[in-house]
Amino acid sequence: MSPPQAILLQNGRIIDPANRVDKKASLLVEKGKIKAIFTQRQKQPALPQKLLSIDLQDKWIIPGLIDMHVHLREPGEEHKETIDTGARAAATGGFTAVACMPNTNPVNDSQSVTRLILEKAENASARVYPVGAISKGSHGETLAEFGEMKEAGAVAVTDDGRPVTDSQLMRRALEYASNYGLMVISHSEDSNLSRNGAMNEGFLSTSMGLKGIPHIAEEVMVYRDLALAAYTGCPLHLAHISTKESINLIRLAKKRGYPITAETAPHYFTLTEEAVKEYNTNAKMNPPLRTQKDREAVIQGIKDGTIDVIATDHAPHSVLEKDIEFDQAANGIIGLETAVPLTLALFRKGYINEARLVEMLSVNPARILRVEGGSLAIGAAADIAVIDPEQRFILRSEDIVSKSKNSPFIGLSLQGKAVLTLCGGRITHNTFTV
Amino acid sequence: MSSEYLFAHKHILGLDHLSVLDIEHILNTAESFKEISARAIKKVPILRGKTVVTLFFEPSTRTRLSFDIAAKRMSADTFSISASTSSTTKGETLADTAKNIEAMMPDILILRHPSSGAPHYLAKHLKTSVVNAGDGTHEHPSQGLLDLMTVKEHKGKIKGLKVAIIGDISHSRVAHSDIIGFSKMGAKVFVSGPATLIPRNVEMLGATVCGTILDAVKEADVVMPLRIQKERQNDPLIPSFREYATFFGINLQVLRAAKPDALVMHPGPVNRGVELAPDVADGSQSVILEQVTNGVAIRMALMYLVLGGK
Numbered sequence: 001m002s003p004p005q006a007i008l009l010q011n012g013r014i015i016d017p018a019n020r021v022d023k024k025a026s027l028l029v030e031k032g033k034i035k036a037i038f039t040q041r042q043k044q045p046a047l048p049q050k051l052l053s054i055d056l057q058d059k060w061i062i063p064g065l066i067d068m069h070v071h072l073r074e075p076g077e078e079h080k081e082t083i084d085t086g087a088r089a090a091a092t093g094g095f096t097a098v099a100c101m102p103n104t105n106p107v108n109d110s111q112s113v114t115r116l117i118l119e120k121a122e123n124a125s126a127r128v129y130p131v132g133a134i135s136k137g138s139h140g141e142t143l144a145e146f147g148e149m150k151e152a153g154a155v156a157v158t159d160d161g162r163p164v165t166d167s168q169l170m171r172r173a174l175e176y177a178s179n180y181g182l183m184v185i186s187h188s189e190d191s192n193l194s195r196n197g198a199m200n201e202g203f204l205s206t207s208m209g210l211k212g213i214p215h216i217a218e219e220v221m222v223y224r225d226l227a228l229a230a231y232t233g234c235p236l237h238l239a240h241i242s243t244k245e246s247i248n249l250i251r252l253a254k255k256r257g258y259p260i261t262a263e264t265a266p267h268y269f270t271l272t273e274e275a276v277k278e279y280n281t282n283a284k285m286n287p288p289l290r291t292q293k294d295r296e297a298v299i300q301g302i303k304d305g306t307i308d309v310i311a312t313d314h315a316p317h318s319v320l321e322k323d324i325e326f327d328q329a330a331n332g333i334i335g336l337e338t339a340v341p342l343t344l345a346l347f348r349k350g351y352i353n354e355a356r357l358v359e360m361l362s363v364n365p366a367r368i369l370r371v372e373g374g375s376l377a378i379g380a381a382a383d384i385a386v387i388d389p390e391q392r393f394i395l396r397s398e399d400i401v402s403k404s405k406n407s408p409f410i411g412l413s414l415q416g417k418a419v420l421t422l423c424g425g426r427i428t429h430n431t432f433t434v
Numbered sequence: 435m436s437s438e439y440l441f442a443h444k445h446i447l448g449l450d451h452l453s454v455l456d457i458e459h460i461l462n463t464a465e466s467f468k469e470i471s472a473r474a475i476k477k478v479p480i481l482r483g484k485t486v487v488t489l490f491f492e493p494s495t496r497t498r499l500s501f502d503i504a505a506k507r508m509s510a511d512t513f514s515i516s517a518s519t520s521s522t523t524k525g526e527t528l529a530d531t532a533k534n535i536e537a538m539m540p541d542i543l544i545l546r547h548p549s550s551g552a553p554h555y556l557a558k559h560l561k562t563s564v565v566n567a568g569d570g571t572h573e574h575p576s577q578g579l580l581d582l583m584t585v586k587e588h589k590g591k592i593k594g595l596k597v598a599i600i601g602d603i604s605h606s607r608v609a610h611s612d613i614i615g616f617s618k619m620g621a622k623v624f625v626s627g628p629a630t631l632i633p634r635n636v637e638m639l640g641a642t643v644c645g646t647i648l649d650a651v652k653e654a655d656v657v658m659p660l661r662i663q664k665e666r667q668n669d670p671l672i673p674s675f676r677e678y679a680t681f682f683g684i685n686l687q688v689l690r691a692a693k694p695d696a697l698v699m700h701p702g703p704v705n706r707g708v709e710l711a712p713d714v715a716d717g718s719q720s721v722i723l724e725q726v727t728n729g730v731a732i733r734m735a736l737m738y739l740v741l742g743g744k
Contacts, residue, residue, distance in 0.1 A: 195669065
C-alpha cells in the first residue's frame with residue numbers, strides 16, 4: 001500500500017449530494033484528508049511540492065462507496081475470502097468501507113471476534129466495520145453482548161444468513177440495541193415457509209423440479225419486523241429486500257413514520273428467476289431472484305425512496321460449494337466488483353440521477369451505520385471513488401479480485417467502472433497509468 | 435415421418451427438450467424393439483461392444499433392472515453402481531464420481547439422483563451420453579415415454595385423449611414428465627389431489643387442475659394415481675393414509691366416472707389400499723404390468739438412439 005501522499009484530482013466532476021455539490025472541479029488531498037476543492041475559475045490553492053496529479057477528464061469524483069452488507073468469510077472460511085481479499089475487491093469496486101456480517105466461524109457474537117476482525121483489517125484496502133450477532137452463535141436463543149461488541153468496534157447487530165424466528169428475542173434485540181445506538185439489521189425470512197427451498201416458488205420452480213421459496217416467506221417476516229419497530233420505536237434496517245409486497249409494506253411503514261430503513265442488492269433490480277435456468281448455481285441466492293414484477297417493484301422502490309441503500313450482499317463461495325448439484329449448492333453471489341456498473345444501469349435508464357446513486361451507495365449507509373464517509377466536505381477523510389460512467393468492459397473470471405468467482409455476470413458486457421479509489425488518502429485501486 | 439428427420443440428442447435429460455417428432459420416433463423405435471423381448475433368444479447384437487453404466491443415488495428396483503435388461507438384450511455390457519448418499523455427504527463430488535467412471539470409457543451413463551438437474555449438470559461435465567433415470571422432483575423421461583407407449587398401444591393414438599393424474603403432483607417426477615409428454619402429444623391432462631400436493635402454476639406445464647378427483651376422472655381415457663407419502667422433509671402433506679384413501683384413492687366407484695374402457699396406470703411401486711384399491715390394481719382395466727414390459731422396449735430405444743442409431 002502506498003503511503004498517504006498529496007494527490008490532486010484534476011478536472012473531475014464532483015458529485016457530493018451530502019453537501020449539495022455537483023460541479024466540475026479539482027480536488028486536493030493532503031495528509032489523508034480533503035484539503036481543497038476548486039474550479040478552473042477559482043484561485044488554485046498552494047500545492048505541495050511532492051504531488052501526484054491525475055487528470056480525470058470529467059470523470060466522476062464521488063464519496064467512497066460504503067457497502068453495508070458483505071460477507072468476508074474470515075475467520076473460518078478463508079478458502080472463500082479473507083478480510084484482505086474482500087477489502088481489495090471492495091477497493092476495486094470503488095468501495096472505501098464495508099460492513100461485514102457476523103456469520104463467520106466462529107460467529108462474531110463477542111468482543112473477541114470483533115477485535116480479531118478489526119486487527120486483521122488494520123492494513124486492509126478498505127475500512128471494515130464488523131457487524132455483531134443478535135444472538136449467541138446466531139442460534140436465535142439468547143442475546144449476544146451488544147455493549148461489549150460495540151465497545152470493540154461493532155456498528156450494528158444482525159443474525160444475517162438466518163432470521164430471528166423468535167419474535168420476543170427480536171423485540172428484545174431492538175430494545176436492547178437502542179441503549180448502545182446500534183442498528184439492528186433484519187434478515188427477514190419465515191424459515192418454515194422457505195424450508196429446503198432452492199429458488200423462487202412459481203412456474204419455473206415447478207418446471208425445474210426445485211422446491212420453491214415463496215415471496216410470502218419474506219413478506220410475513222418483513223411485516224413482523226416492521227410491527228416490532230413501530231411498537232418499540234427502535235430503529236430497524238431491513239436487509240436484501242426482494243419482493244413487490246415487501247416494497248409495498250415498507251413504503252406504507254415509512255409513510256406512517258416507522259423508524260425503518262431498507263436495502264436491496266443489485267441482483268434484485270437486474271436479474272429475475274430466469275437466471276437460474278439450466279441449473280445455474282451462480283444465480284442461486286437467498287432471498288432468491290424473483291419475478292419481473294418483483295424486479296420492477298424494487299426499481300420503483302429505488303426511484304421513490306422506499307429503498308435507502310444498495311448493498312451487494314457480497315457472498316463469496318468457492319467452486320466446492322457452487323460447482324455441484326443445484327439443490328446442494330450454497331446461496332449467494334459476489335457483488336463488490338459489479339455494484340457500480342449495475343447501479344449505473346439504473347441511472348442510464350433514467351430511473352435515478354447521479355445524486356441518488358451516490359446517496360444509496362455512500363451517503364445513506366454512512367448515516368444508517370453512523371460511520372464516517374458519504375461526504376466530500378473539506379477536512380473530511382479522503383475516502384473517494386473516481387467513476388468512469390462510460391467505460392465498457394466484459395467481466396472476466398480472471399479479472400475478479402475477490403477470492404471467489406461466483407458471479408452470474410461473468411461473460412457479460414457491463415458499463416461503468418471505478419477507475420481510482422482512495423481510502424483515507426491512500427490509493428487502494430488505480431487504473432490510471434502513472 | 436419426414437425423410438429429413440434426424441434424432442439428434444446425445445443425452446436424454448427430460449421430455450421437456452424432446453420434440454413431437456422425437457417422441458414419435460422413440461415410440462416407433464421402441465415398438466419395433468418390443469418383439470425382441472418376446473423371442474426365445476432375447477438378444478440382438480446392435481449394441482455389442484458398448485458399455486452402459488447405471489449410477490443410482492436412490493433405491494430402485496424396476497427402473498434399474500429395466501435399463502439393465504434393455505442394455506443386455508442389445509448385447510451391451512452393463513455395470514451397476516449404487517451410491518447411498520449425495521455428493522456433499524459422501525466426500526467425493528458427483529462430478530468426480532462421474533468423471534472417474536468416464537475415464538473407463540463407458541458409452542452411456544444412466545443416472546438416478548435425488549437432486550433435480552443432476553443429469554443436466556453431468557451432461558455439461560461429460561462427453562459420455564447421459565440418460566436421466568429420474569432426477570429429484572424434476573423428470574423421469576423413460577417412464578413418461580413408456581406411459582405414452584402403453585396408452586398408444588391400447589388407444590391407437592394419444593391426441594384428444596383425456597388423462598387424469600391423481601395424487602402427489604408436487605413431488606412426482608413421473609407426473610411431471612407425463613404432463614409434458616401427454617400435453618405435447620395432444621392429450622388433455624387433468625390433475626387433482628390434496629391441495630398440499632398440487633404445485634404452483636402447474637397449469638403452465640399443460641395440466642388442468644380439478645378441485646375434486648371426480649372432476650378429473652370424469653370421462654377420462656386414462657386414470658393414473660400416484661404413489662403417496664405422508665410427509666417429506668418435515669413438510670406435513672396429508673394427515674393419514676386412511677383419510678387419503680377415503681377422499682383421494684382410486685377405487686371401483688371412482689373409476690366408474692371414467693370412460694368404461696379407461697386404462698388404469700401406476701408408475702409403481704403401488705401402496706395397495708392407499709392411492710389404489712387392490713381390486714382396481716388387479717382389475718381388467720389395469721395395464722400396470724404392461725407399463726413395466728414396455729419400459730424395457732423404451733429403454734432399448736433410448737440407448738440405441740443416443741448412440742446414433744437411426
